[in-house]
Amino acid sequence: MVLDRSVMSDTAPVRRALRLADMMQLFRTDDGAYTVDELARRYGVSERTVQRDLADLQDEPIRLPLVLRRVWSRMRCRKL
Numbered sequence: 332m333v334l335d336r337s338v339m340s341d342t343a344p345v346r347r348a349l350r351l352a353d354m355m356q357l358f359r360t361d362d363g364a365y366t367v368d369e370l371a372r373r374y375g376v377s378e379r380t381v382q383r384d385l386a387d388l389q390d391e392p393i394r395l396p397l398v399l400r401r402v403w404s405r406m407r408c409r410k411l
Contacts, residue, residue: 347384350374350376350384351384351387351388351393353374354370354374354384354385354388355388355393355395358388358395358397359395367381367382367385370384370385385397
């Protein structure tokens with residue numbers, strides 16, 4: 332899902348909240364993996380902004396389990 336910039340507010344906190352919500356949805360529904368560069372281009376932000384966003388998604392209260400293996404992807408639990 333790519334954000335529709337026509338409905339986004341011009342305020343940075345709102346844009347960031349929408350971006351984080353979209354990233355959360357992306358990682359929860361897609362089994363793919365993404366580079367920081369791909370995410371930066373997708374959301375029209377810097378790579379450093381994406382790195383901060385990914386760190387925030389892994390922190391409280393969201394705690395989205397992500398893993399870095401050359402690309403960012405959602406951590407999967409193995410069934411025993």
